[in-house]
Amino acid sequence: MQKKVYPEQYALIIRGSVIEFSNEGFQNFFLQDFNIFTMKDWTYADTVKKAYISRGTYIGFKNLLQLKDVATGLSLKEFIEKNIPAEASIVVTGHSLGGNLAYPLAGYLKKDLPAKRRIQLITFGAPAAGNAAFVQDLEEKFPDAERFAIDNDIAPMFPDLKEIGNISAKMGLDSVLHLGDIVGGDIGKNMNAGNLLNIASEILDKTNILDESRKYVQSQKHLRPLAGKDTSFPNGAVSAELLFNRAYQFHKVDMYAIMLGGKALE
Numbered sequence: 065m066q067k068k069v070y071p072e073q074y075a076l077i078i079r080g081s082v083i084e085f086s087n088e089g090f091q092n093f094f095l096q097d098f099n100i101f102t103m104k105d106w107t108y109a110d111t112v113k114k115a116y117i118s119r120g121t122y123i124g125f126k127n128l129l130q131l132k133d134v135a136t137g138l139s140l141k142e143f144i145e146k147n148i149p150a151e152a153s154i155v156v157t158g159h160s161l162g163g164n165l166a167y168p169l170a171g172y173l174k175k176d177l178p179a180k181r182r183i184q185l186i187t188f189g190a191p192a193a194g195n196a197a198f199v200q201d202l203e204e205k206f207p208d209a210e211r212f213a214i215d216n217d218i219a220p221m222f223p224d225l226k227e228i229g230n231i232s233a234k235m236g237l238d239s240v241l242h243l244g245d246i247v248g249g250d251i252g253k254n255m256n257a258g259n260l261l262n263i264a265s266e267i268l269d270k271t272n273i274l275d276e277s278r279k280y281v282q283s284q285k286h287l288r289p290l291a292g293k294d295t296s297f298p299n300g301a302v303s304a305e306l307l308f309n310r311a312y313q314f315h316k317v318d319m320y321a322i323m324l325g326g327k328a329l330e
Contacts, residue, residue, distance in 0.1 A: 071182070072152040076140075078128070078169065080160030080189075080317065100223045103278050106168070106194060108175040109201040116278055117168055117194035124161070125168040141176060153182040159317045160219055163190025163211075167202060174205045185209035185286075188320045191222040192280035199281045211286040214323065216314040223280050290323045 103116035117125070133143050148154065156170035157163070170185040177183070185206040190213075202209065213220035313319060318328035 072149060073155065074148055074152055075155045075157060076169070078156075078158035078162035078165050080158065080162045100280070103195070106171075106198050106201070108168075108172050109197070110175065110204060112197045112201045112204075114277055115194065115197035115201050117198055118192075118280070121164055121168060121193045124165045125172070128165060128169055129172075141173070144173070144177065144181075150178070150180060151182075153184060155184045155186055157186045157188070158190070159188040159320065160190065160315065163187030164193050166190070167193040167198075170209075171202055171205055186212070188212045188317065189214065189217050189219045189315050191219050192282045194280065195278050196281040197277075199283045203283055203285050206286075209283070209286045210288050211283055212288045212290060212320060212324070214290045214314050214319060218311055219315050220282065290320070 100118045100120060102119045104119055104122040106115035106117050109115040128140060131140055132138065136143070136146075138146060144154065154173070156166050156173065158166040164187075166185060166187050167190070170183060173181070174183050183206075185202065186209065190211065211220075322328060
């Protein structure tokens with residue numbers, strides 16, 4: 065019996081945000097992660113109209129297209145065309161900001177490379193990149209894509225302020241902020257992180273800063289939920305450092321690796 069030969073598989077991996085105070089860290093967080101209040105046209109859609117991605121995602125995507133291989137000087141697309149066999153499969157993937165940027169990069173490659181190219185999309189803990197039309201385009205291009213998200217990870221909920229408010233309250237954000245004491249009076253009695261973020265969300269809705277066609281959406285078709293562990297805190301005061309570390313435990317790439325049967329990074 066002849067042994068079946070499977071085609072080669074390549075992975076195009078995009079790193080997440082730099083967690084440090086540096087020029088790269090500043091660019092990642094402020095020029096890309098939090099640059100969500102304006103959107104850019106997504107011009108690589110196949111059938112849908114009015115697809116948009118965040119300005120931050122657009123900047124990161126354009127940065128990827130400008131990359132050059134140090135040995136050959138080839139762009140990313142040129143490198144794929146010249147060095148990866150046509151029958152091979154290419155997985156475009158990333159964690160956090162890397163997953164956010166994997167969305168447009170995979171869509172671009174699927175649109176601009178020959179139709180016979182086999183491209184897959186897999187993301188881990190990725191924030192939303194665009195609106196409903198953008199997500200529809202990805203779902204049409206990649207019906208079998210996978211979007212892994214731990215249920216206690218805040219990042220995949222971003223920038224849905226209401227969802228972030230719910231998980232933040234659950235994880236103890238109010239124990240750190242003490243918004244009721246800051247606001248004071250009758251209003252302060254009922255003020256918490258969830259309420260504040262809900263108010264911010266309502267302001268965005270009412271002022272049409274992000275109108276209905278430009279609201280950020282994540283694919284539910286691609287979603288592969290992962291159940292996180294208990295988020296309770298020890299008794300007593302909760303520090304900002306403890307809260308951040310706790311939130312990061314559910315977002316870091318090691319946790320995704322472990323929950324999918326792998327090992328933490330060395």
